[in-house]
Amino acid sequence: MATVKRKHSRARGRTRRAGHPKLAAAATRACPKCGETMMPHRICPSCGNYRGKDFKGDDGK
Numbered sequence: 001m002a003t004v005k006r007k008h009s010r011a012r013g014r015t016r017r018a019g020h021p022k023l024a025a026a027a028t029r030a031c032p033k034c035g036e037t038m039m040p041h042r043i044c045p046s047c048g049n050y051r052g053k054d055f056k057g058d059d060g061k
């Protein structure tokens with residue numbers, strides 16, 4: 001079954017975000033381990049911590 005590709009235009013979303021800086025900014029959190037600003041649900045770029053585990057140097061290759 002086909003799915004809806006787009007319910008409103010990119011321009012419409014961008015126009016809305018232009019008036020709401022908080023919507024335009026990428027979400028960030030402070031790392032619980034090192035306090036560095038990081039994206040939520042991502043491995044910390046500074047210390048490699050995610051959910052209490054250290055993933056530093058482990059790029060999955």
Ligand SMILES: [Zn+2]
Binds near residue numbers: 034035045049
């Ligand atoms: Zn960290």
